[in-house]
Amino acid sequence: MREIRLHDTRTGRLTALDAPGGRVGIYACGPTVYARIHIGNARPFVVFSLLRRFLEHEGLRPELVINVTDINDKIYVAARAAGRPSDELAREMAAFYVADTDLLGLGRPDHEPLASQTLDGIIGLIGSLVERGHAYEAGGDVLFSVRSDPDYGSLSHRSVDEMDQGEGVEGAERKRDPLDFALWKARKPDEDTWWASPWGPGRPGWHIECSAMAEELLGVNFAIHGGGSDLVFPHHENEAAQTRAGRGAELARIWMHNGMLQFAGEKMAKSTGNIAPLHVVVERWGRDAVILAFCAAHYRQPMQFGDGVMRQATAGVARLREVSRVVVPGESPEDFVPIRDAFFDALAQDFNTAGALAELWRWIKEANRHGDPVGRGHLEEMLQVLGLENLLGPELGAPDHVVDLARRRQQARESRDFTLADVLRDEIAQNGWTVRDGPGGFELTPA
Numbered sequence: 001m002r003e004i005r006l007h008d009t010r011t012g013r014l015t016a017l018d019a020p021g022g023r024v025g026i027y028a029c030g031p032t033v034y035a036r037i038h039i040g041n042a043r044p045f046v047v048f049s050l051l052r053r054f055l056e057h058e059g060l061r062p063e064l065v066i067n068v069t070d071i072n073d074k075i076y077v078a079a080r081a082a083g084r085p086s087d088e089l090a091r092e093m094a095a096f097y098v099a100d101t102d103l104l105g106l107g108r109p110d111h112e113p114l115a116s117q118t119l120d121g122i123i124g125l126i127g128s129l130v131e132r133g134h135a136y137e138a139g140g141d142v143l144f145s146v147r148s149d150p151d152y153g154s155l156s157h158r159s160v161d162e163m164d165q166g167e168g169v170e171g172a173e174r175k176r177d178p179l180d181f182a183l184w185k186a187r188k189p190d191e192d193t194w195w196a197s198p199w200g201p202g203r204p205g206w207h208i209e210c211s212a213m214a215e216e217l218l219g220v221n222f223a224i225h226g227g228g229s230d231l232v233f234p235h236h237e238n239e240a241a242q243t244r245a246g247r248g249a250e251l252a253r254i255w256m257h258n259g260m261l262q263f264a265g266e267k268m269a270k271s272t273g274n275i276a277p278l279h280v281v282v283e284r285w286g287r288d289a290v291i292l293a294f295c296a297a298h299y300r301q302p303m304q305f306g307d308g309v310m311r312q313a314t315a316g317v318a319r320l321r322e323v324s325r326v327v328v329p330g331e332s333p334e335d336f337v338p339i340r341d342a343f344f345d346a347l348a349q350d351f352n353t354a355g356a357l358a359e360l361w362r363w364i365k366e367a368n369r370h371g372d373p374v375g376r377g378h379l380e381e382m383l384q385v386l387g388l389e390n391l392l393g394p395e396l397g398a399p400d401h402v403v404d405l406a407r408r409r410q411q412a413r414e415s416r417d418f419t420l421a422d423v424l425r426d427e428i429a430q431n432g433w434t435v436r437d438g439p440g441g442f443e444l445t446p447a
Contacts, residue, residue, distance in 0.1 A: 001058050002348040006224070007300060009232060009255040010155050014350055017223065018253060024055055024062040025222030027214040027252070029231055030112070032069040032206075033093035034078040037100055038275035039290070039305060040228075040261035046291060046387075047258050047299045047351075048226050049106040053385045054347050066109040067213045068094050070116050071203050076191055087193045090116075103282045104291065106387050113213040115204065121212040122204045123197050125246050126183045134245040138174035140186025140200040146179040149241045155255060156233035165234050181238060183208045207238035214251060215243065225252035229259055229300075259302040276305065286447055289313040291387050292320075295353040320391045321445060323364050323379070327392075330375035339363045340378040344385075353386065360386075402428055406435050406442045413437070 004017040017024065028048040031037050048064060055062040070090040079086035094114070102108075115122070126142055129135035134148045146152050146160065153160050165181040172178065182205040187194040194201045204212075214225070220243055227236065236255060243251035263276065282290055293313035297303040332340065339362050346355035360382050367374040376392060383389045409424035428435050434447045 001060075002345065004055070004058065004348045005350060006254050006256055007350050008253075009236075009257050012157075015254055019060050019223060022059065022061045024060050024224065025065070025218035026052065026062055026224045026226060027065045027067075027210075027218055027222065028109075028225075029210060029227035029235070030066040030068050031097055032072045032074055033090050033097055034072070034074045035093060036096045037278050039278050039281045040275070042101065042104065042278045042290070043261060043294060043299075043303070044226060044228055044258050045101050046104065046106065046294045049104075049109070050291075050295070050353070050385065050387055051224075051351055053387065054344075054351065057344070057381075057385050058348075063111075063218065064109040065111040065113065065214065065217050067113050067115070067210060068097065069206065069209060070094055070114050071193075071209065072115075072206055079192075080190065085192055087116075100277075100279045100282075103279060103287055104387075105287050105390070106291075111217050113217060115209040115213065118209065118213050118216060119195055119204070121216045122208055123184075125212050125215070125242065126204075126208060127198065128246040129183065129242065132245060135183055136176065137199050138176075140184075140202060141174055141182055142184035142199050143175055143180040144183050144238070144242060144245075145176065146181070146241070147177060149245050151244060152241050153237065155240050156237045158233060158237075163233065163237075165238075181205065181207065181234065183242070207235055208242055210235070211239045211242045211246075211251060214239075215247070220247050220249040220251055222252055224254045224256050226256040226258070229257040232257060258299045259297075261303050261305045263305050281310075285310045285314060286317065288317045288320075288388060288391060292316050292357075295357055295386050298354050299351060317391065319364070320383070320388065323367065324376075324392050326367055326370075326374065327376035327379060328373040330377060332375045332378035333370070336363060336366065336374070336378055339366065340382065343382050347385070356382070356386070399431075402431050402433050402444060405431070406444055409435065410437075410442050 005014040006017055007013070008015040026048060028044050031041050045066065048066065052062045052064045075086050075090050079089040082089065126135065129144065130137065130142065135142055135144050153163065160179065163179055165179065184197060184199055184204055185202050187201045187203070191203070194203055214222070225236065240251050243249065289310055290313070293309055294303070296313065339359055343356045343359040343363070346352045346359060363378060363382070380389060380392055383391060405424050405428050409421050409428070412418070412421040412424060425435055428444070429447060432447050433444050436443045436445070
């Protein structure tokens with residue numbers, strides 16, 4: 001097995017993945033379900049789903065947890081604006097999240113815990129923090145004492161005095177220190193859902209939810225904690241501090257963060273309306289183009305998103321489909337092994353999918369130059385890890401009504417009725433197929 005090294009945000013260095021007994025626990029922060037997710041929200045889902053595939057390829061036993069935050073201020077705000085119960089809105093948006101990420105065809109995480117179903121663990125961890133002197137009750141709220149943790153700030157590399165928790169002035173008079181943050185929030189009159197606790201009715205803060213969900217499923221000191229780089233502070237800093245203070249152990253050994261998607265040079269975010277909903281993007285460009293676009297950028301770097309990027313990814317998908325013409329079932333030639341090995345070596349060095357893709361394209365270039373048919377074994381192996389194995393799968397024949405549309409389109413083109421030909425082409429696309437013209441006539445491929 002290769003030595004797998006990943007960038008750890010805490011140390012700022014590539015760190016060898018430690019997998020005792022082959023087990024690799026991975027926790028990645030999922031969405032807060034107050035609206036349908038956008039393409040930027042999908043990046044961590046894709047990154048950590050593909051990382052799981054790579055680790056499985058290397059003979060390890062990854063266990064991927066991606067949570068759903070269904071208790072949060074944003075849900076109350078969105079529900080009030082829509083005139084709906086907050087728990088109803090959260091359930092609906094959680095169902096949309098599952099449906100939308102299913103469009104990516106990468107399978108589900110091993111566990112998808114809900115904050116609302118982890119209240120016992122959340123309350124237990126808060127209780128431990130109070131008992132150990134790291135948290136205190138104030139007017140029904142429970143607050144974490146930031147300065148009680150001497151290592152606070154070690155993840156985000158910030159001076160403690162410069163840290164603003166982003167909680168505004170609400171409840172500031174109850175804090176012993178402005179830096180302290182909420183573990184439990186007392187119920188407010190306009191909040192329609194709440195839970196009982198030793199400190200009175202209310203609901204948990206965002207940060208403690210993830211600490212408890214991760215611990216419940218993976219224990220403490222698990223291998224990898226992931227999420228977007230926008231979560232390093234305060235969310236992940238606070239998660240790390242809570243577990244360290246409450247359990248006397250680090251939550252995770254490696255903190256792995258993906259870069260943000262940018263649209264027209266600005267971070268994509270629901271709060272600004274600068275978004276492209278995931279289901280709309282998949283419907284327009286196809287799941288293969290979405291995944292290939294993500295793979296073409298290193299996960300730690302910001303990624304530009306727009307029509308140009310997606311057109312390039314679509315061309316790449318077409319190129320991968322075309323390679324099926326020059327490969328045959330069976331093992332690849334021995335002289336292709338170094339390229340295949342370079343592909344997986346790139347993934348072993350900080351999960352460099354962009355570097356791996358360069359090797360994949362090199363493999364295809366060599367296959368096209370090869371004098372004899374090339375066995376597709378390596379290609380299938382590489383594409384499977386990238387979630388693109390379906391591009392070389394057996395293609396089902398188009399339904400009769402789609403074939404009929406293609407024949408009518410061909411007749412229209414021969415009659416130089418290009419307006420009708422374009423209409424029929426669009427109708428074929430609406431049925432999930434792409435028509436291409438060649439010397440031998442038309443060809444239909446799944447869109």
